[in-house]
Amino acid sequence: MGLRKLIKKCAKNDIEAQKEIYQLFAGKLFSVCLKYSENKQEAEDNFQDGFILIFEKIHQYKFKGSFEGWLKRVMIHHILAKYRSKNILNIVTEEIPDIVEVEISDNEIDLDDLLKLIQELPERYRLVFNLYVLDGYSHKEIAKMLQISEGTSKSNLSRARIILKNKLENRISNQKIG
Amino acid sequence: MKERKDIDRLFQESLKDFEELPAPKVWNAIESKIQTPPNKHLLPLRLRGFRVAMIVAISLTIAAVYMLPKYDYFSILPKTNDSELLSSKKQSEKNINAIKKETQPEGFVVEKKLNVTQDNENKTVDNENIDINLKKKKSTGFLQNEIDYLNSISKKRKVDKKKIEKQDNNFTISTVFAPIYSNSFASEKAGLLNNGNILPNLSYAYGVKFAYQLSKKFSLQSGINIVNIGYSANDIYVATNVSAVNFSHLSNNRFKSLPELMASTEPMASASSQLNEKGILNQIFGYVEIPLELKYNLINGKIGMNIVGGFSTFLLNKNEAFIQTNSFSQSLGEMKDIRSVNFSGNIGVDVDYLINKNLYINVSPMLKMQTGTFINDSHGFYPYYLGIYTGINYKF
Numbered sequence: 194m195g196l197r198k199l200i201k202k203c204a205k206n207d208i209e210a211q212k213e214i215y216q217l218f219a220g221k222l223f224s225v226c227l228k229y230s231e232n233k234q235e236a237e238d239n240f241q242d243g244f245i246l247i248f249e250k251i252h253q254y255k256f257k258g259s260f261e262g263w264l265k266r267v268m269i270h271h272i273l274a275k276y277r278s279k280n281i282l283n284i285v286t287e288e289i290p291d292i293v294e295v296e297i298s299d300n301e302i303d304l305d306d307l308l309k310l311i312q313e314l315p316e317r318y319r320l321v322f323n324l325y326v327l328d329g330y331s332h333k334e335i336a337k338m339l340q341i342s343e344g345t346s347k348s349n350l351s352r353a354r355i356i357l358k359n360k361l362e363n364r365i366s367n368q369k370i371g
Numbered sequence: 372m373k374e375r376k377d378i379d380r381l382f383q384e385s386l387k388d389f390e391e392l393p394a395p396k397v398w399n400a401i402e403s404k405i406q407t408p409p410n411k412h413l414l415p416l417r418l419r420g421f422r423v424a425m426i427v428a429i430s431l432t433i434a435a436v437y438m439l440p441k442y443d444y445f446s447i448l449p450k451t452n453d454s455e456l457l458s459s460k461k462q463s464e465k466n467i468n469a470i471k472k473e474t475q476p477e478g479f480v481v482e483k484k485l486n487v488t489q490d491n492e493n494k495t496v497d498n499e500n501i502d503i504n505l506k507k508k509k510s511t512g513f514l515q516n517e518i519d520y521l522n523s524i525s526k527k528r529k530v531d532k533k534k535i536e537k538q539d540n541n542f543t544i545s546t547v548f549a550p551i552y553s554n555s556f557a558s559e560k561a562g563l564l565n566n567g568n569i570l571p572n573l574s575y576a577y578g579v580k581f582a583y584q585l586s587k588k589f590s591l592q593s594g595i596n597i598v599n600i601g602y603s604a605n606d607i608y609v610a611t612n613v614s615a616v617n618f619s620h621l622s623n624n625r626f627k628s629l630p631e632l633m634a635s636t637e638p639m640a641s642a643s644s645q646l647n648e649k650g651i652l653n654q655i656f657g658y659v660e661i662p663l664e665l666k667y668n669l670i671n672g673k674i675g676m677n678i679v680g681g682f683s684t685f686l687l688n689k690n691e692a693f694i695q696t697n698s699f700s701q702s703l704g705e706m707k708d709i710r711s712v713n714f715s716g717n718i719g720v721d722v723d724y725l726i727n728k729n730l731y732i733n734v735s736p737m738l739k740m741q742t743g744t745f746i747n748d749s750h751g752f753y754p755y756y757l758g759i760y761t762g763i764n765y766k767f
Binding site (some may be wrong): 212224237298307322326327 | 375376378389391392394398401
């Protein structure tokens with residue numbers, strides 16, 4: 194069955210089609226949730242609610258642009274809405290350097306460790322880092338999405354980079370000691 | 372070999388193709404939640420329900436007006452013109468003279484069987500529910516639209532929640548249709564005429580009802596009905612000696628005016644069987660009925676059950692009486708001893724069947740006992756009717 198037909202069936206609440214869509218995109222969308230959430234449990238909660246929302250709103254998808262992109266946006270917005278409701282995003286702007294580098298060799302740190310580092314970031318930094326670095330939103334876009342200023346977005350990003358760099362270096366040095 | 376890497380690039384490259392499947396239990400949780408119809412179907416369902424309600428209401432109205440037997444009192448009257456009436460009168464007078472003034476005080480000797488007929492007319496209306504639906508159209512600015520869309524999600528959920536809460540305390544508008552079995556609590560000597568034998572009569576009613584949910588258990592309901600009630604005394608034997616008018620206890624003074632024929636003071640003849648004529652005495656009372664009833668919910672679910680009690684106010688808007696025989700018919704004018712406002716006590720049960728969240732049908736057997744119908748209660752005529760009220764109800 195074609196994706197278009199599947200989407201239309203989902204809009205009619207066809208459980209089989211919904212299951213198929215889920216199986217097709219669960220991996221990609223759960224990885225988004227893992228990156229934007231604090232831990233796996235929270236990621237599962239976000240993923241579950243986000244997927245229900247997707248099925249509720251799937252009739253709004255007008256077959257313009259990538260369906261996967263649409264799914265991802267709905268999921269990200271769902272997560273942002275949750276954190277925004279917690280009012281965690283108002284922070285003070287600080288000026289911090291733009292480029293942060295880390296000295297690392299190939300395969301020195303695995304994927305799970307990198308993911309864990311992102312999850313360990315404070316919520317405000319994690320969201321901005323994900324949006325800017327991993328999902329390609331601009332500071333202007335992030336500012337609108339999170340209802341903060343562009344300066345705050347930049348500041349959050351720089352803070353996130355610094356934290357990640359320090360933690361990464363600590364982890365590498367611990368590995369050496371270990 | 373170590374190299375300095377931009378931290379952004381490090382994460383981008385490492386997580387580019389990252390995918391991880393959630394635990395199987397997650398789908399089970401999602402599946403259980405999406406089994407219930409999603410909110411997007413609320414509006415279409417409501418509109419569909421409204422359309423169905425409208426179609427059925429209109430069909431019922433048409434059926435009631437054109438297909439069901441409607442008791443037209445005037446249509447049963449023989450078509451007599453003035454000349455026929457006059458000749459009838461002259462013939463009567465001839466017969467009377469031939470009997471040579473063996474006058475009895477009674478002008479009409481009346482024997483009868485009494486029938487009560489009753490017509491109720493209600494009018495049906497329905498209303499449209501306007502649902503709040505948050506819609507955001509995608510236009511040019513992708514990001515702004517996404518933000519708007521994001522906002523709409525949270526707002527929509529709040530509105531949906533409020534909507535559901537509101538539905539617990541909402542208005543209902545209903546169509547009403549009821550076959551009515553009418554009768555009277557009357558003693559053997561009560562009724563329109565002496566030795567009355569009031570026969571039950573089957574009629575119908577239709578109208579509109581409004582209800583407001585006061586609490587989880589109680590709701591208040593009212594409406595407007597137009598009711599025509601007819602009482603007919605069939606098989607009346609009328610002797611056409613017309614010196615005075617006496618229908619036993621149905622005396623002259625019950626009428627505001629009497630026709631010349633009936634009030635004639637010509638010499639009377641005895642009511643010989645030769646002169647007796649079979650006729651019908653009809654009275655029509657038209658009312659605007661305003662019920663006010665309290666409904667108490669006993670069982671709530673797909674099939675619900677309620678107890679209904681209250682009263683109705685009847686405002687008289689039609690009052691006519693006429694006599695009809697094979698040879699003549701004559702209006703008797705208005706009855707003057709009927710109250711312009713009277714009441715009924717109402718009690719019954721209401722069983723409803725939920726079609727969807729907003730639409731349900733109901734069947735409600737109701738007993739309505741009228742009181743204060745006549746100024747002089749000595750007539751001993753206490754009408755009541757039992758109606759099986761059915762309706763299509765729309766909550767909004």
